[in-house]
Amino acid sequence: DAGITQSPRHKVTETGTPVTLRCHQTENHRYMYWYRQDPGHGLRLIHYSYGVKDTDKGEVSDGYSVSRSKTEDFLLTLESATSSQTSVYFCAISSQRGQSYGYTFGSGTRLTVV
Amino acid sequence: KNEVEQSPQNLTAQEGEFITINCSYSVGISALHWLQQHPGGGIVSLFMLSSGKKKHGRLIATINIQEKHSSLHITASHPRDSAVYICASGGSQGNLIFGKGTKLSVKP
Numbered sequence: 001d002a003g004i005t006q007s008p009r010h011k012v013t014e015t016g017t018p019v020t021l022r023c024h025q026t027e028n029h030r031y032m033y034w035y036r037q038d039p040g041h042g043l044r045l046i047h048y049s050y051g052v053k054d055t056d057k058g059e060v061s062d063g064y065s066v067s068r069s070k071t072e073d074f075l076l077t078l079e080s081a082t083s084s085q086t087s088v089y090f091c092a093i094s095s096q097r098g099q100s101y102g103y104t105f106g107s108g109t110r111l112t113v114v
Numbered sequence: 115k116n117e118v119e120q121s122p123q124n125l126t127a128q129e130g131e132f133i134t135i136n137c138s139y140s141v142g143i144s145a146l147h148w149l150q151q152h153p154g155g156g157i158v159s160l161f162m163l164s165s166g167k168k169k170h171g172r173l174i175a176t177i178n179i180q181e182k183h184s185s186l187h188i189t190a191s192h193p194r195d196s197a198v199y200i201c202a203s204g205g206s207q208g209n210l211i212f213g214k215g216t217k218l219s220v221k222p
Contacts (some may be wrong), residue, residue, distance in 0.1 A: 021217070029143035033209060042118065042200070042212030043157075058222065090157060100145040103210065 002025040006091050006106035013113055019078040021109050023091030025071075029104075031094045032074040034058075034066065036087040037108075043090065049074050050097060081113045116141035118203055120213035127220050133188040135216045146184050147210060148175050149200040157200070160186075191220045202219035 002088040004025045013019050023032060031050055035043040045058030047066040055066050063085060065077045080086055117140045127133050134180040148161040161168050163184070168175050172191075177184040188195055198217050199216070202210040 035212075040214065042202075042214045043210075044212075045209050049207060092157075097209075098144070098204065100162075102159060102162055103147070104159070105149075105157040 002047075004091060004093050004104055004106045006089075006109050008109060009107065010110045013081050013111070013114070015031045015082060015113055016080050019081050019111065019113075021076045021089055021091075021111070023074045023076070023106055025074075025093045026093075027093060028071060029093040029095045029103070030071075031097050032068065033092040033094075033103075034064075034074070034076045035088060035092065036060065038087050046076065048083060078111075081111075083113050085111065086113045115205060116211045118211050118213040119202060120199075120201055120216050121202070122216060123214065124217045125219070127191050127218070129133070129192060129220055129222050131191050131220075133191050133195075133199075133218065133220075135186045135199050137184045137186070138211055139182050139184075139203045139211075141204070142182070143203040144177075145203070146177055147202040148184075148186050149202065151198045151200060151215070153197070177197075188218075190193045193222050196220050 007022045033048040036048040037043050044060045047063050049055045049068040067075045089109045092103045094101050094103045119138050121136045145164045149157050151157045163177050171190045174187040196219050198215040200215045202212040
């Protein structure tokens, strides 16, 4: 029942190279989110989208950009990867914005920057 | 800014034990989420609750809005319950603020 898929699942890249992670959903949900998960921290919001071409920054947006040209796809780009961006990245979707609505998470992308 | 705190950070239990994980938050909310993450796995939503109690199988979640506190209970714990349990509640941008998680290990 993978209404949300992330690709790639794993990636190793070199410092300074650009990297794009993809989140694809089949639920037609309006809201999409990118989070990163690091030891000692809860999931932290990087960017989110509230519609096609509508995005906003989250808590830890520096060094990241996003794009959403179609309802189903939300791309996260690291313009020039750094070692501090080694993390597990999760995409999430929700039909409505806010804490009172259910969220569905992707399986995560483990990114290592060497 | 809402802050979400969980306790304990780590929990080891014997199979069959009753388990409680606690979550407190600093700002009034309309709903709180409990999530489960297995090692190397994705994140699954267990509960979303705004008052009282919800039950699903051996899992029970309670919330006390006045005290800004929620608990997740697991009855008759089993090794397959070993996972990280995460609580989350409302953030200022309409998104969720997550606790750091409680790592549960259930020994046979």
